Every structure is written in structure tokens, then in C-alpha cells.
Amino acid sequence: MKKLTLGIIGAGRIGRLHVDNLQLVPEIHVKSVSDVVIDHLKSWACEKQIDVLTTDYKELLHDSEIDAVFICSPTTTHANLIKEAAAAGKHIFCEKPVSFSVEETEEALAEVKKAGVKIQVGFNRRFDPNFRKIRSLVQEGTVGTPHILKITSRDPEPPNADYVKSSGGLFMDMTIHDFDMARYVMDSEVVEVSAYGTVLVDPAIGEAGDIDTAIITLKFANGALGVIDNSRQAVYGYDQRVEIFGDKGTAQAENNRATTVEVSTAEHVTKDKPLYFFLERYTQAYIDEVTEFAKACLEDTDVTCTGFDGLQAERIAKAAKLSLQKGQPVQLSSIAQIVTN
Amino acid sequence: MKKLTLGIIGAGRIGRLHVDNLQLVPEIHVKSVSDVVIDHLKSWACEKQIDVLTTDYKELLHDSEIDAVFICSPTTTHANLIKEAAAAGKHIFCEKPVSFSVEETEEALAEVKKAGVKIQVGFNRRFDPNFRKIRSLVQEGTVGTPHILKITSRDPEPPNADYVKSSGGLFMDMTIHDFDMARYVMDSEVVEVSAYGTVLVDPAIGEAGDIDTAIITLKFANGALGVIDNSRQAVYGYDQRVEIFGDKGTAQAENNRATTVEVSTAEHVTKDKPLYFFLERYTQAYIDEVTEFAKACLEDTDVTCTGFDGLQAERIAKAAKLSLQKGQPVQLSSIAQIVTN
Amino acid sequence: MKKLTLGIIGAGRIGRLHVDNLQLVPEIHVKSVSDVVIDHLKSWACEKQIDVLTTDYKELLHDSEIDAVFICSPTTTHANLIKEAAAAGKHIFCEKPVSFSVEETEEALAEVKKAGVKIQVGFNRRFDPNFRKIRSLVQEGTVGTPHILKITSRDPEPPNADYVKSSGGLFMDMTIHDFDMARYVMDSEVVEVSAYGTVLVDPAIGEAGDIDTAIITLKFANGALGVIDNSRQAVYGYDQRVEIFGDKGTAQAENNRATTVEVSTAEHVTKDKPLYFFLERYTQAYIDEVTEFAKACLEDTDVTCTGFDGLQAERIAKAAKLSLQKGQPVQLSSIAQIVTN
Amino acid sequence: MKKLTLGIIGAGRIGRLHVDNLQLVPEIHVKSVSDVVIDHLKSWACEKQIDVLTTDYKELLHDSEIDAVFICSPTTTHANLIKEAAAAGKHIFCEKPVSFSVEETEEALAEVKKAGVKIQVGFNRRFDPNFRKIRSLVQEGTVGTPHILKITSRDPEPPNADYVKSSGGLFMDMTIHDFDMARYVMDSEVVEVSAYGTVLVDPAIGEAGDIDTAIITLKFANGALGVIDNSRQAVYGYDQRVEIFGDKGTAQAENNRATTVEVSTAEHVTKDKPLYFFLERYTQAYIDEVTEFAKACLEDTDVTCTGFDGLQAERIAKAAKLSLQKGQPVQLSSIAQIVTN
Structure with a gap:
């Protein structure tokens, strides 16, 4: 072998x-x-x-x-x-x-x-089965031409202020995953970004110069619209949902839970909370991404997530930051020049 | 008019x-x-x-x-x-x-x-939209030839012992609805009944000569099997579910709830309990059954639920009671003679 | 009486x-x-x-x-x-x-x-039980201080171009319900609106000078953020969902369906589509709103939905239209003066 | 190490x-x-x-x-x-x-x-997280004193007739897992078994002397009742559900699916079918059972599933077979003598 x-x-x-x-x-x-x-x-x-x-x-x-x-x-x-x-x-x-x-x-x-x-x-996250299915439903045309993309992405607990200072900010540190997901699902480039952000979770995050709550709206090259909502603290666990709505239907990926058990008592009907954080939610995705990398190296095949994908997510993050600072939409074309593809 | x-x-x-x-x-x-x-x-x-x-x-x-x-x-x-x-x-x-x-x-x-x-x-209950759909899925062949019928029927609170005494017993008073539902969904007669019953909810019900918890197994003329489980007390509300399983699939009717709202907190993820009891769950069904009766009288049309349906449910209830007493299955043919159809 | x-x-x-x-x-x-x-x-x-x-x-x-x-x-x-x-x-x-x-x-x-x-x-929609519960969960503090509001509101079929011309436009005709819902759930005024809109459903709507697909972002006086997504055509039915996310949890109202029946076959697992349109979804809400109006008149009590509520929804709709035209966020304070409250 | x-x-x-x-x-x-x-x-x-x-x-x-x-x-x-x-x-x-x-x-x-x-x-199956949770909800008293246990256990495709002949029959080959699950969840011994069985899936199974569809009712030493329903062919996949109902509530374990994605189109609303069969559904359970065995050997700890558990499941299977043959309930005490515990 x-x-x-x-x-x-x-x-x-x-x-x-x-x-x-x-x-x-x-x-x-x-x-x-x-x-x-x-x-x-x-x-x-x-x-x-x-x-x-x-x-x-x-x-x-x-x-x-x-x-x-x-x-x-x-x-x-x-x-x-x-x-x-x-x-x-x-x-x-x-x-x-x-x-x-x-x-x-x-x-x-x-x-x-x-x-x-x-x-x-x-x-x-590109290796998560839920999101892979969402993408494949788009690729196969099941939901038709995409019109609206919605990503909910909320962490279960905020980082400490020290981490925040060196993190590059919410958009570069956390939302960057969602920006990549947006391109992955939509299979179209983002052309404009409009960001709303604020500090509602922890004042220390604001003092560190960052935000902890945001809604980012996207325009894609294919004409579709998208929206991402972020929070640094969802007390019920890691909230990771994606919906793609098109002219033939909509597809929604719900959170994963530890079990399917539903309990009904005199007080309430309950089920498991979402899996706690990325280690629990993306356990298999982390294994699958390195397995694919090994395969790509050994068999000289393409990777799912390229350097260009990394670059584009950064450009969107930068545009979002600029939009937040200026209080108005920012064109992606205004963010540096792409010399690599 | x-x-x-x-x-x-x-x-x-x-x-x-x-x-x-x-x-x-x-x-x-x-x-x-x-x-x-x-x-x-x-x-x-x-x-x-x-x-x-x-x-x-x-x-x-x-x-x-x-x-x-x-x-x-x-x-x-x-x-x-x-x-x-x-x-x-x-x-x-x-x-x-x-x-x-x-x-x-x-x-x-x-x-x-x-x-x-x-x-x-x-x-x-024949007028409940969930159960009507279950029946129509059988009639239209969506689930294929029926193999197994499952009915869960549990009341939110037990009757008092006085009521129990004049009720005719669990099978005649409560399960009779389920016996009718079984015939309605399956569109085939019950030919054998085997009943297990016990007192787990309230000793006073036992003292009144009745049971409060039961599992009743049915054989149908078409060869299919069925099972009903009953309790006089489901503390979480009125539990009314039906499943029909056939060679092309299965169809399950879930409970109804007041709203679709799901709440996720640090403690748990909850949704509404089942609607409390028959007045809440079957509000519209009660209206629809009398509307149909009026229509049948005024326009001389057939009713959905005939006297024969009433008779058959009683015969199954009687067979169930006999099965419980004898500790073995009872043929429906042993319960009186049918002179009316 | x-x-x-x-x-x-x-x-x-x-x-x-x-x-x-x-x-x-x-x-x-x-x-x-x-x-x-x-x-x-x-x-x-x-x-x-x-x-x-x-x-x-x-x-x-x-x-x-x-x-x-x-x-x-x-x-x-x-x-x-x-x-x-x-x-x-x-x-x-x-x-x-x-x-x-x-x-x-x-x-x-x-x-x-x-x-x-x-x-x-x-x-x-203020009289819909799902949304009433969402509001009450905010009022009672179950989800804590609200951070993010999300409203999905999509019609099952687009209006014809003639209707569109006299409708006042998507924001004034359709989104106005969502603007009112935003204020109703959040119990705080909208202070800024940023709208993205486009024509993806029907070119005739564009020719009539309107849009059919939109994402509108809101800032509230209490510091929270909100987002509404609209489409004039969700082929699967009337899509009416609301989520409120706060520092103690999140609450989501899902669509209503005709029955709870789930069907599993060799091909797929299906359930009912959302109720088709407003007549089906809001049947009871329409009854309840006129009942409340009668009560308010007869017993001299307050109404749930005042003239001021009507005015504010219009102001937000106007701000959204302006934002779409200008390509940047619009302050609600720039929309006329409030002389009535 | x-x-x-x-x-x-x-x-x-x-x-x-x-x-x-x-x-x-x-x-x-x-x-x-x-x-x-x-x-x-x-x-x-x-x-x-x-x-x-x-x-x-x-x-x-x-x-x-x-x-x-x-x-x-x-x-x-x-x-x-x-x-x-x-x-x-x-x-x-x-x-x-x-x-x-x-x-x-x-x-x-x-x-x-x-x-x-x-x-x-x-x-x-004792190592499946859903069923482990069901058992723990009983142990911790969340559902109170157990009254009714329901197990649905259906295979996605029937074995061929050759396998059937050497399988020991449905109860010994397939239901034996459910008999063990019944004891595991209820933590009480089965004292009586009543079995209904028939051939509805494949006549070849009948010709091989076996059944392919069954409903088995159980009485437990603690007074509770139970019911298992089996089919050799659920065309929609491996159907593995357990419900335990007690005086404080009910807990239901639903099937597992490959993803959480729900797709709504003009035709229907669909989600993934249950995982296909035991290799897919119990992947992790198979790993966990051998890991526990290794641990038990190396650290001299107890195993979750003992030889006595194996014996008891067999005795229930034998009682079920006898009940089917005789057409009446069979006491477990009539099945051999227990010399080992």
C-alpha cells in the first residue's frame, strides 16, 4: 500500500x-x-x-x-x-x-x-453530510434555480477577549466558514456584501474591537440573494443550519442531535439539544477532509476545497468588515485583485 | 334552504x-x-x-x-x-x-x-383529518397491502370509579373507538381478538372491576395483524396515534399540538404537548360528523359510520373482554350472531 | 345580549x-x-x-x-x-x-x-397561535433579551402584473405584514432598514416596476437585528415562519400542515406541504381578529392592532423601498414625522 | 499499554x-x-x-x-x-x-x-445511543413506573428461504434482539408471551416453515405490558423504534437518517429514509460493544450483555414459538429451568 x-x-x-x-x-x-x-x-x-x-x-x-x-x-x-x-x-x-x-x-x-x-x-463543513446534500440538491436541480440562501451559524459560547483580539474579527474568524459555505452551496461567486453587526453577547468583545452578533446579506453573480446570521453565543448549543430556496422548492438542513429520543411528560415535550460544538458536530467531517487530502496527494486528484476557495472567503470577510465600518454595501470587486485561480 | x-x-x-x-x-x-x-x-x-x-x-x-x-x-x-x-x-x-x-x-x-x-x-374519530388520510392512503394503495395496524390511544386523565362502574369497562367505553378505527382504516373485519389488561394507573379502577392499561392484538379477515395499546392516563395529554404498515410502505398519524413552536434553551428543546383531550383534539371532527348526518338526512345519502359499524365495535369489545377473562384469544364468530348488515 | x-x-x-x-x-x-x-x-x-x-x-x-x-x-x-x-x-x-x-x-x-x-x-397574523406564542415567549422572558429576529414569508403563487401595478409594490403589499410582525414580536421600534430586492420569479413583475424576491435587514431601537426574506412564489405552499433568538434561547414557529401524517415508501418519506395560502393558514386568525374588534367596540377595550401599528408598518415599507432605490440603509426617522400615537 | x-x-x-x-x-x-x-x-x-x-x-x-x-x-x-x-x-x-x-x-x-x-x-443494540437513552430515562425515573413498552423492529428486506431454514425461525433469529431490548429497557423479566404470526411478505418463507410478520405481546414481572411488531420487509428501510410509557410520561426513540435535510417541492415534502440496515444503523454500536468487551477483559469489569441475557432472550423466543403453535399465551416459567445466573 x-x-x-x-x-x-x-x-x-x-x-x-x-x-x-x-x-x-x-x-x-x-x-x-x-x-x-x-x-x-x-x-x-x-x-x-x-x-x-x-x-x-x-x-x-x-x-x-x-x-x-x-x-x-x-x-x-x-x-x-x-x-x-x-x-x-x-x-x-x-x-x-x-x-x-x-x-x-x-x-x-x-x-x-x-x-x-x-x-x-x-x-x-464542506464535508458535512447535511450540507453536501444541500449542495447536491442544487447541483441536481431538485430545488431549481436558486433564489435565496439562508445560513444560520451560531456558536454555543463566546471566545474570551484575548482570543478575539488575535482572531481577525468575527467575519474573518467565524463567518469565514459561512462565506465559504455560501459559495459552496450556491456554486456562484459573491459580488456584493452588506453587513449589520453589534455587540449583544459580551461587552468585552466590543472592548476588544469586535462584534458578536451579525446579519450579513449577500448578492451572488447568478442573481440570487443570501443571508447569514451569526451569534457568538447560542445557549442551547451549536446552531448550524442551511436553507436553499429556488424556483422548484426549498431544502433545509437542520441541526444534528445526539439521539432521536423525544420525551413527553406532564411538564413538556423535549428532545436533545443540538450537538454542543464543532468537535461534536463535525467529528466525521474532520476525518473525511484529511482522508480526501491524502487521496488527492496519493492519487493526484483534485481537492474539494482549494486555495482559491480560501482566498475568496477572505475577500468576502474583508468586504463584510468594510461594509460594517462604512454602513453601506460593498462590492467584492473592490477587494484587491485576484491574481490566482 | x-x-x-x-x-x-x-x-x-x-x-x-x-x-x-x-x-x-x-x-x-x-x-x-x-x-x-x-x-x-x-x-x-x-x-x-x-x-x-x-x-x-x-x-x-x-x-x-x-x-x-x-x-x-x-x-x-x-x-x-x-x-x-x-x-x-x-x-x-x-x-x-x-x-x-x-x-x-x-x-x-x-x-x-x-x-x-x-x-x-x-x-x-372517523372525521379526524389525520385518520381520514391514513384510511385514504390504504384505499389508494399508497402503502400497499396492509400487514400491520398500530393504534395508540391514551386518555390524559382517568375517570373516577363511579363513572367506571357504569361505563361498561375499558373495552366498551374507551377502546371501542379504537376497535372502530381498526375496521375503518383496515376496511376488513376483525376475526380474532387477544387482550392483555391490568391495573397500573389507579387501584380504584381495579376495585370497580375494570382495568386501566391494555394491549389488544387483532387478526383481520384480510390476514393482517393489528395492535392497540390503551392507558387511562397519559400525563402529557391525549395520545392518539395510528400507523398502518403495508408492503409498499408505512403511514403514521402523529398527535396534534396547539402550535408548531419549538423552543431551545440551555436546559432543553421543547415543543407543545399533544392537545389535552377529545374536546380539543376532535373539535372539528365533532362538527363534521353532525354536518354529515344533516346532509345524509336532507339529501338521502349514506353515512360514514353506520349502525352495523356500531354493532361490530361492540362485538370486538365483547370478544376482548372475554379474552381477558379467559386468558386466551377469542374468535369474533363466537360473539352472538349478526342479524343485521 | x-x-x-x-x-x-x-x-x-x-x-x-x-x-x-x-x-x-x-x-x-x-x-x-x-x-x-x-x-x-x-x-x-x-x-x-x-x-x-x-x-x-x-x-x-x-x-x-x-x-x-x-x-x-x-x-x-x-x-x-x-x-x-x-x-x-x-x-x-x-x-x-x-x-x-x-x-x-x-x-x-x-x-x-x-x-x-x-x-x-x-x-x-397577530392572531395566529404560532406567532402569538412566539411573542409571549419574548414577553415572558423565556428566550431572554432578543438578539436576532428572522421572518420567512413567501407566497405560493405570484400575483398577476395588473395587481402588481396597483399593489403599492412588494414592500407595501406583502412585506408590510412582516414589518408589522417584526414590531409585534420584538415589541420595539424599527430604526433602520436595508433592503435587497430583485426579480427572479416573473419578468412581468419587473416590467410592472416591482420586485418579487427580497431580503430586508432591520435594526431595532432595543439594539437587536432582524431579517425578513420574501418570495412571491414558493411552489410548495405558503411559507410563514418566524424565529426569535435571544440570550436565553431561540423559538421557532414552523409552518402548519393539513395533517400530521408521515408516509414512508421505497421512494421517500413524505409529509404534507404547508397549508396553501392565507385563507387556509389564517382561517381562525381572521375569525379571531373580527371577534376581538367586536369585543373592543362593545366593551370599550383596546385592540391588538392599532392605527399606529398600521402607520409604522407603512413607514418601514417606505424606508425599505427607499433603501432598495438608493442601495444603502435608510433611517426610519427620515420617513415623515409621526404626529399620531 | x-x-x-x-x-x-x-x-x-x-x-x-x-x-x-x-x-x-x-x-x-x-x-x-x-x-x-x-x-x-x-x-x-x-x-x-x-x-x-x-x-x-x-x-x-x-x-x-x-x-x-x-x-x-x-x-x-x-x-x-x-x-x-x-x-x-x-x-x-x-x-x-x-x-x-x-x-x-x-x-x-x-x-x-x-x-x-x-x-x-x-x-x-444495547450500545445504540437512542436505546441507551430510553433505558436511562427509565432508570432515572423520568418516565416514572413503566406501564407499556413498544418495540417496532422491521428489516428492509427478507432473507432468502435457505437462510430462513437454518435461522431458527423469526423469533430466534430476528425478534431475539427485541426480546433482549425489552428486558434491557424494562429492567424486569418477561413472565408471559403471546405471539401472533403470519406469512405476508414472501410465501417461500412460509414454505420454509417460518413466518415473516408478527406481533408479540409480553407481560413483565413488574406488572407492565409490552408489544413487539416485526416484519421481514419494510420497503422504506430498517425500522427500529422503541417507546416506553410510564406514569410520568413517555419516551420514543425514532429512526436514524443519513441527513437532517428536508426538501419541499410542488409535489411533496420529503426527508431521508431510515438508514438502510443494521450495518448502517448500528455502525458505532458494533464498535462500542467490542470496545467494552476489551475493557471488561483488560480491567476485569462487568459486561453490559451477559450470558444470562443471552439465555433469557432465547427462552422468550422459545415461548413465543410455542405460543404461536398453540394459539395461546405461554408462561416463561414453563421454558426449561434456569441453572445459571
Whole structure:
């Protein structure tokens, strides 16, 4: 069996999650892990049978056995790491967002293109069965020509203010998933964005210069309209719904719950709350995205979620931020130039 | 506009309910009401613009203006009243059960037949839109040849022991609706009954010689099987569900609720309980059954729920009681002889 | 029993619907009906036992027996009729919208105030049990402080272009119900409106100068955000959903369906489509709104839906139209001056 | 890390499924596999990195490195294999049913007891999250004292007649899962069984001496009643529902579906069919049951599903068969003697 040998750059929460999932894929061998601090990772790396644990990511890039790297370090480091990894001829899986700067992302993607390596961006929701079905209902014409897209995306608990400060803001950190979902479901580019945002969940988020509640309206190139509503805190759990309405019907993806059990008592009729957060909701999607990446590298096939997809989501996020600041709609064409596709 | 003039015999809860509903039907005029005691009914009758309030039901039967009577008096009086009304040439709407004795019911129905008047039995559930749809899915072949019928029928609160004593027992009083529903949905006769019953809700019901919890299994002439489960107390409300399973699929009628609202909080996700009891659940069905009766009398059309339907439900109830007593299945053919059809 | 005697001005579809419903209310006597053409109404009026059928609405206003009038004529006539009815001392039930001009509406309401008569505007959806429950969940604090309101409102079939031309446009004709619903549920005024609209359903609607698909974003005085999505054609039926999301949870009102039956076959699992249109969905709400109006007149109580509510919905509709034209958000404060409250 | 070394006896569909799942559990090493014919298994065993592939199961029993065996061979061989494995000091995971003979099962379990090894029976449904929740709602008292248990269990397609002949019959082959579920949820022994069965799906099943459609009624030691309905063919998929009704409420476990997507078109409103069959529905339950077995062996803890559970399910199956033959209820106490507990 042909195997893909991997190095992981950045072993925070998401990096370690990927290692867990990668070890379920028979075609993959996770050889090396790098992080800026590694003392606390030693027993973990031993348990996971990682061969190399290092503070120097260049060690991974210079290791000729390593076919591909996972970039799971802070967002500000992504663009340079992509360039270096591309230069070293490694395939790349990069967490979202690719960067906080559309220009940096474009430069990095240009290097990827030049090097001819693969890049997949970590928009895990594209691998969720509910949303895959929504997209396929559009593709197959079941709902007809799309008219209206609705995405509800609410986290169960707000991040702390420190995280918020370095997050790039709600649109770049959280809504970016929804912007990608919008393009994925609609299969058409966003051409205009109009954002309303406010601080209703936690004043500390406002003090950190961000918002925690938003409604973003989208115009697509195909003429359809879309709307996303976000909150940093849905006390009942992770609220992840998508609806696509077209001239032949509508399709709605509801939340997932732990069981189907409905309980009726003298007080009320209850069912399970939505699965708590992304680790619970997207468990299988995280496995499926790395499995697809391995397959794409080993069999030289296309990835579902490209560098261009990463770039476009960033451009929409930037347009949304600008719309919020200016209090009026913003054309996507005003956000940088696309040099890569 | 041709009008139907009515007399009501028995102005208890169900009699008064029928009066309310009859007054919504433009083709109907409720002229007279009789009951054994009427003092407490005077202001009600005045408000309802009843012309005649009497303690003598014969007054209604001798009134040539009256086309039809509603028999809403205690069950033990039904058979004789049917015979007298038939002899007087009045059409008859009779509450369920027709009587506690299959023989008495058969005799009464023989008189109806002889007189050539119409009789409709008050199995209101046949007029419920959910169950009508279940039946039509069978008739139209959507679920194919029926294999299994399941009826869940649970009351929200148990009757008191006094009521139980004169009720004819769970099977004759409560399950009789389900026995009729079984025949209505399946459109095939019951040929064998096997009943399990016990006292789990209220010991006083046991002391009154009855049961409050039961599972009754049915064999139909068409080879299908059926099961009914009953309880005198579902604390969450009136539980009225029917499922028909056939070789092309299954159809399930769920409970009705006051609203469609679903509420998600940090504690739980809730929706409305089932509508509380028969007055809430079958509001429209009660109106529709009397409307159909009026139409049948005025236009000489068939009724949905005949005297024979009343008789058959009684025979199944009697078989169920016998099965419970003997601890083994009972053939319906062993329950009296059918002289009327 | 004290009775309310009514005159109906305008016997089109909605006027005749009100007559049907008014005749179910024992406290109401519909004495007179006026319309510009009445020949086709004669047999209907006879069947409904209307005493007076006239082409002259003034006859109703001068009839001292008449306590109140229903204004169901074309929108352009509403404001003057309100003024005349008020001057004649009649209570007023007026269909929505009150007028196409905020100034005219304000003038008419000023006359109502001066005359001291009651006015109720026909926002029937306030009487729907689902939406009443949504509002009460907000009022009782079950969902906490409201953060996001979402309204989906889609008609099953588009109007023809002729209707569109005289309709006042999507926002004034259709969305006006949703603007009222937004204020009703949120119990807070709208302060800013941002509208996206387009023609995706029927080019003829575009040629008539209107749109058929829209997403409207709202800012409320309490800081919350809202979004309404509209389409003139949902092929699966009348889509009427409301969600209110707050810091203690979310509440969603789903569509109503004719039955609860779910059918599973080898091909698919199906349930009933949403009830077809407003006549089916809001049957009871239409009855309840006129019952409340009668009660308010007879017992001198407040109405749920005031003239001011009618005015505010119009102002939001006007702001939405302006936003669509200008391509940017519009402050509600820029829409006329409020002289009446 | 302490590891459990396993041998698998019988590499048919279920044996190979267990190997797949066992290889996901880090604490487990599957060393050996035996079957009567092995030629077709060689490449599979190689891919799965099985050390020993043999036609002689005794090789596994004599291998001192092997801690436990999975008995996945035909049911008629189970009892002897259990005895031999127990004598060899191996822990045992045995597929259901333990045997077709209550006496043989009792003898085998006596040997297990004597040897002091662990035995777990493969009632995988005990590990399904829906049913676990149903049981826990009973245990925690949420539904109060149980009154009525309802189990719907229908396969998506009937087995062929050859399988039927060696299956032990519907009750022993299929309903045995439901009999175990009944005891698991109710936490009380079945004391009486009454079975109705017939052939409605496939005449070949009848010719093979079996039934394909059944309703089985149960009486429990705690006084509650239960009912199971079975069909060998639900064309819409694997129908696996459980409801427990008690004096404080009812809890219903619905089917699982691939996605939550609901599609509304002009024709109908649809959602996904139930997951097709046991491999899809109980994917995780199969993994969880072997993980628990490994844990029980390694940490000397109790198993959820004991040999006694296997025995009791068989006794109920036997009683059901007898009830069907005799046409009357059968006491469980009349089925053999329990020598093991």
C-alpha cells in the first residue's frame, strides 16, 4: 500500500485533532510534529507514536520522506509557511483562514501554483453530510434555480477577549466558514456584501474591537440573494443550519442531535439539544477532509476545497468588515485583485 | 334552504356539545331538548334559543316537525330509544356505544332497518383529518397491502370509579373507538381478538372491576395483524396515534399540538404537548360528523359510520373482554350472531 | 345580549371573507354592504341575509343603527373613508395597508383620534397561535433579551402584473405584514432598514416596476437585528415562519400542515406541504381578529392592532423601498414625522 | 499499554465486521482467525495484518498468547465452542443467539461460570445511543413506573428461504434482539408471551416453515405490558423504534437518517429514509460493544450483555414459538429451568 508521510506544523487544539484523525486513515503516516514549545507535547507524541517532535518546522520541510505538511500554527504564520512548504515541494493542508491579508494569501497561492504542489484549505463543513446534500440538491436541480440562501451559524459560547483580539474579527474568524459555505452551496461567486453587526453577547468583545452578533446579506453573480446570521453565543448549543430556496422548492438542513429520543411528560415535550460544538458536530467531517487530502496527494486528484476557495472567503470577510465600518454595501470587486485561480 | 329539525335526547356534556356544533350548521334547526332533569338547563336552553325543553323525550318523538333525534342519554337507554325513534319515523344519531349488549343492539338495528330511517353512530374519530388520510392512503394503495395496524390511544386523565362502574369497562367505553378505527382504516373485519389488561394507573379502577392499561392484538379477515395499546392516563395529554404498515410502505398519524413552536434553551428543546383531550383534539371532527348526518338526512345519502359499524365495535369489545377473562384469544364468530348488515 | 351592528364597505374577496367570519360571531349583526358595483352580489347578500346592499357607502355612514364599518375597498380609498367614518362616529376596522402615503395615513389617524372612535388595522397574523406564542415567549422572558429576529414569508403563487401595478409594490403589499410582525414580536421600534430586492420569479413583475424576491435587514431601537426574506412564489405552499433568538434561547414557529401524517415508501418519506395560502393558514386568525374588534367596540377595550401599528408598518415599507432605490440603509426617522400615537 | 490478543472463530460477514471494528481499538490485537474454508480469506487476512489464518479453531484455543475469542461461526456450533473456549481459559464474545436450545445454552454457561472467564453476547443494540437513552430515562425515573413498552423492529428486506431454514425461525433469529431490548429497557423479566404470526411478505418463507410478520405481546414481572411488531420487509428501510410509557410520561426513540435535510417541492415534502440496515444503523454500536468487551477483559469489569441475557432472550423466543403453535399465551416459567445466573 502506497502511504503518505506527513509533518504537522503547530500542535494546538486543531493540530492535535488532525493527528487523531490522520491516524484513523490507513494510507497516512504522521512522522513529525513541530511547535514553538514542545515540552508539554512529549507524552502525547509518544502515545501517538510520532517519530520526530521538534521546535523547528524547517526540519519537517527538509525531510525528504515527508510528502505533505499540515499548517496548524497561528494564522499570521500561514502565508510564509505556505511559501516555504511550496518551495520545499511539499503538498499543503492549511487551516482557515489562509491569512488575514488578501494580498499575502494571493502571494502565497502564487508560490503554490509555481511549485505545482497541492493545497487544501480546512473548511471542514464542506464535508458535512447535511450540507453536501444541500449542495447536491442544487447541483441536481431538485430545488431549481436558486433564489435565496439562508445560513444560520451560531456558536454555543463566546471566545474570551484575548482570543478575539488575535482572531481577525468575527467575519474573518467565524463567518469565514459561512462565506465559504455560501459559495459552496450556491456554486456562484459573491459580488456584493452588506453587513449589520453589534455587540449583544459580551461587552468585552466590543472592548476588544469586535462584534458578536451579525446579519450579513449577500448578492451572488447568478442573481440570487443570501443571508447569514451569526451569534457568538447560542445557549442551547451549536446552531448550524442551511436553507436553499429556488424556483422548484426549498431544502433545509437542520441541526444534528445526539439521539432521536423525544420525551413527553406532564411538564413538556423535549428532545436533545443540538450537538454542543464543532468537535461534536463535525467529528466525521474532520476525518473525511484529511482522508480526501491524502487521496488527492496519493492519487493526484483534485481537492474539494482549494486555495482559491480560501482566498475568496477572505475577500468576502474583508468586504463584510468594510461594509460594517462604512454602513453601506460593498462590492467584492473592490477587494484587491485576484491574481490566482 | 331545506332545513333539518332536530330533537336532542340527553343534555349532558356530549349532548350540549352537539347542540353547540349543530348551531354552526346552517341547514339545521335544533328545536327541542329533553333530559330527566332540566332545571339546571333552562338558562342554557334560552341562550341557545331552544324552543322546547322537556323532561319527556316522547314529546320529541311525537313532534311531527322533528326530522331526527340525537340520542345522548346513558348507554343503557340507547336501544329502547332507537326502537322508539325508528317506530316514530325519526332519523337517528346515536352516541357510542349503541348498547352494552350485542343482542340489544342487533334488535334495535333490526327496527331501524324495518323503519327505513337513517342511523349514524357517534364514532367521531372517523372525521379526524389525520385518520381520514391514513384510511385514504390504504384505499389508494399508497402503502400497499396492509400487514400491520398500530393504534395508540391514551386518555390524559382517568375517570373516577363511579363513572367506571357504569361505563361498561375499558373495552366498551374507551377502546371501542379504537376497535372502530381498526375496521375503518383496515376496511376488513376483525376475526380474532387477544387482550392483555391490568391495573397500573389507579387501584380504584381495579376495585370497580375494570382495568386501566391494555394491549389488544387483532387478526383481520384480510390476514393482517393489528395492535392497540390503551392507558387511562397519559400525563402529557391525549395520545392518539395510528400507523398502518403495508408492503409498499408505512403511514403514521402523529398527535396534534396547539402550535408548531419549538423552543431551545440551555436546559432543553421543547415543543407543545399533544392537545389535552377529545374536546380539543376532535373539535372539528365533532362538527363534521353532525354536518354529515344533516346532509345524509336532507339529501338521502349514506353515512360514514353506520349502525352495523356500531354493532361490530361492540362485538370486538365483547370478544376482548372475554379474552381477558379467559386468558386466551377469542374468535369474533363466537360473539352472538349478526342479524343485521 | 348587546349586539354590534356593522356595515361593510367593499365586498371583494377580503370583504366577503370578513362577512363569512362576522356571521360566526353571535355578538355581531352585519346589516349593510356597499360596493361600487353590486349586481353580482345580490344572491350572495340574500344568502347572507344582508339587509341593505347599496352602491353608496354614505348610506352606511348615515345609518344611525350602524356602530362600526369595515373598510375593505381599494387602498387608495382608505384614508378618506376613515376620515368620513370617524366624522360619522363609527368605529373602524380597516384593511392593510391603511394607505400608500404615510402623510395620508397620519391625517386619517388624526381624525380618528379627534372623533374618539376605535380603529383596528387588519394585520391578521397577530392572531395566529404560532406567532402569538412566539411573542409571549419574548414577553415572558423565556428566550431572554432578543438578539436576532428572522421572518420567512413567501407566497405560493405570484400575483398577476395588473395587481402588481396597483399593489403599492412588494414592500407595501406583502412585506408590510412582516414589518408589522417584526414590531409585534420584538415589541420595539424599527430604526433602520436595508433592503435587497430583485426579480427572479416573473419578468412581468419587473416590467410592472416591482420586485418579487427580497431580503430586508432591520435594526431595532432595543439594539437587536432582524431579517425578513420574501418570495412571491414558493411552489410548495405558503411559507410563514418566524424565529426569535435571544440570550436565553431561540423559538421557532414552523409552518402548519393539513395533517400530521408521515408516509414512508421505497421512494421517500413524505409529509404534507404547508397549508396553501392565507385563507387556509389564517382561517381562525381572521375569525379571531373580527371577534376581538367586536369585543373592543362593545366593551370599550383596546385592540391588538392599532392605527399606529398600521402607520409604522407603512413607514418601514417606505424606508425599505427607499433603501432598495438608493442601495444603502435608510433611517426610519427620515420617513415623515409621526404626529399620531 | 496493556493489550488484549484475540482470535476470531468464523470469518463470515459478522466475523469480518468485528475484525474491522476491533482494529479501531488501540488496546486490541487480532492475532488469529479460523474458518472451515480459508482460501477466499487470504488476501483479506493479509490486508488486515492477521498473523494466523487457520482452518483449525483449536489452534486459537491452544495459543497461550490469545486472551479471548470471538465466536462468529454458525449458531449450531456456539455451545460447544463456548465450552471448549471456557475450558481453555479464554474470555468469550459470542454472537447471538447463544444456541437454538435453551438446555445447550445453560450447559455452556455453566462451563463459563466454572472456568471463571468472561462472556459477552452480541446484542449490539444495547450500545445504540437512542436505546441507551430510553433505558436511562427509565432508570432515572423520568418516565416514572413503566406501564407499556413498544418495540417496532422491521428489516428492509427478507432473507432468502435457505437462510430462513437454518435461522431458527423469526423469533430466534430476528425478534431475539427485541426480546433482549425489552428486558434491557424494562429492567424486569418477561413472565408471559403471546405471539401472533403470519406469512405476508414472501410465501417461500412460509414454505420454509417460518413466518415473516408478527406481533408479540409480553407481560413483565413488574406488572407492565409490552408489544413487539416485526416484519421481514419494510420497503422504506430498517425500522427500529422503541417507546416506553410510564406514569410520568413517555419516551420514543425514532429512526436514524443519513441527513437532517428536508426538501419541499410542488409535489411533496420529503426527508431521508431510515438508514438502510443494521450495518448502517448500528455502525458505532458494533464498535462500542467490542470496545467494552476489551475493557471488561483488560480491567476485569462487568459486561453490559451477559450470558444470562443471552439465555433469557432465547427462552422468550422459545415461548413465543410455542405460543404461536398453540394459539395461546405461554408462561416463561414453563421454558426449561434456569441453572445459571
